[in-house]
Amino acid sequence: MALLRKLLRTAPPETSRIREVAGATRATPKAASPSSAGVVEDAERVHALASEGRFGEALALCDELLAAIPKESSLVLARGSTLFEWGRYREALPWLERAAALGFDNFNLHLRAGWTCMWSSSAAAAEPWMRKATEVNDREWTGHFGLATSLRGQGRLDDAVAAFERALEVAPGNLHCLAQLADCMLAQKQPAAAERYARRSIAANRAVPVAWTNLGVALVAQDRFEEATAAFEHADRLAAATGEGADQHLNLAMCLRGLSGLVDRQLGEGLQQFRVGILGFEHGALEAIGKGLGQARRGRFAGRCHHAHLPSAPAVSI
Numbered sequence: 001m002a003l004l005r006k007l008l009r010t011a012p013p014e015t016s017r018i019r020e021v022a023g024a025t026r027a028t029p030k031a032a033s034p035s036s037a038g039v040v041e042d043a044e045r046v047h048a049l050a051s052e053g054r055f056g057e058a059l060a061l062c063d064e065l066l067a068a069i070p071k072e073s074s075l076v077l078a079r080g081s082t083l084f085e086w087g088r089y090r091e092a093l094p095w096l097e098r099a100a101a102l103g104f105d106n107f108n109l110h111l112r113a114g115w116t117c118m119w120s121s122s123a124a125a126a127e128p129w130m131r132k133a134t135e136v137n138d139r140e141w142t143g144h145f146g147l148a149t150s151l152r153g154q155g156r157l158d159d160a161v162a163a164f165e166r167a168l169e170v171a172p173g174n175l176h177c178l179a180q181l182a183d184c185m186l187a188q189k190q191p192a193a194a195e196r197y198a199r200r201s202i203a204a205n206r207a208v209p210v211a212w213t214n215l216g217v218a219l220v221a222q223d224r225f226e227e228a229t230a231a232f233e234h235a236d237r238l239a240a241a242t243g244e245g246a247d248q249h250l251n252l253a254m255c256l257r258g259l260s261g262l263v264d265r266q267l268g269e270g271l272q273q274f275r276v277g278i279l280g281f282e283h284g285a286l287e288a289i290g291k292g293l294g295q296a297r298r299g300r301f302a303g304r305c306h307h308a309h310l311p312s313a314p315a316v317s318i
Contacts, residue, residue, distance in 0.1 A: 039065075039072055046078040055086040073102035077109055084112050089120040107137040114146050123153025141171035148180065157184050173204035175211065182214050191221035209239040 042065050049058035062079045069075065080095030096113040114129035130147035137143060148163030161184050168177040178201040185194035195218035201211035212235035219228035 039069065039074055043072075043074040043078045046075070046082060050078075050082040050085050055082055058082045071102060073099050073104040076102060077104050077106070081108075081112060084116060089116045092116050093120065105136065107133050107140060107143065110136060111143055111146055114150065118146075118150060118153065123150045126150040127154070139170055141167045141174060141177070144170060145177060145180075148177075152180065152184065157188055160184055173200075175201050175204060175208060178204070179210060179214055182218060186218065186221060191218050194218040194221070207238060209235045209242065211235075212238065 042061075046058050046062045046065075049055075049061065059079065059082055062075060062082060065075050066072070066079065076095055077099035080092045080099055083089075083092035083095060093113065093116045096109060096116060099109055100113070110129050110133035114126045114133060117123075117126035117129060127147065127150040130143065130150050133140075133143035134147055144163050144167035148160045148167060151163055152160035161181065164177050164181050164184065168174055168181070171177065178197050182194040182197040182201070185191070185197060195215065198211060198215035198218050201208065202215065205211065212231045216228040216231035216235065219225075219231060
């Protein structure tokens with residue numbers, strides 16, 4: 001179970017939502033405005049450049065503006081946000097903290113600072129920022145999701161579940177929240193509850209491979225191998241259709257590999273063969289592995305697992 005509960009592949013909130021900058025607009029760069037009346041417009045130009053992926057230009061413009069007014073909170077935030085969007089999280093955090101110290105109280109500031117701490121520091125450091133985000137805007141699901149993620153990262157499962165449920169209230173049917181709730185249920189050794197959340201994900205969108213994979217993991221945790229195999233196969237077909245097959249293969253191989261603790265001790269040599277065989281995986285091997293699991297429970301393991309090549313692990317994206 002300890003291995004299984006790590007295997008739910010969950011996608012965090014859409015990057016565009018996390019990285020959204022309040023008040024940002026697309027604009028054509030122009031000369032820096034020296035008057036305080038133009039500061040907001042100048043900050044918007046920095047955000048616009050960053051939103052177009054022109055991070056170097058955005059930082060250059062921001063530095064030019066800050067040289068004249070170094071304590072302007074909107075520009076300090078713009079610099080921190082640009083570094084955040086560029087993925088330079090350790091550099092971004094001091095600027096986000098500085099913007100907050102200058103009195104900038106903004107949902108996106110708090111949320112960005114929270115995720116920056118999650119990715120570069122610790123879940124405990126992220127929690128206060130995430131709480132501030134929910135206090136500023138209680139109706140935005142990404143704030144509650146961020147808070148729940150920081151709580152989950154600290155092992156505070158009951159608190160995390162409450163926060164994920166709150167996010168789900170704000171955004172009913174949200175697949176990110178449902179997947180994380182399923183993970184929490186597995187961590188709490190409640191596979192039946194995990195199954196319910198997985199099925200809710202499928203009801204919300206039957207075409208998402210991860211929802212079916214999550215269902216398979218929950219069923220495996222209940223020793224319902226034939227049903228789990230069917231769910232995995234369906235996830236694999238959906239993933240292949242969307243070009244996500246390698247990622248699904250990795251999840252399925254790891255999920256099945258985690259079953260060693262659930263298989264009867266009497267398997268002996270057959271169990272060792274299973275452990276070796278499951279390290280390899282290919283598209284056509286899933287059904288055979290599922291059948292092997294079913295036979296293993298009845299003491300007839302011999303030779304059902306195929307050897308294959310495990311696809312490379314995909315890069316984690318958040």
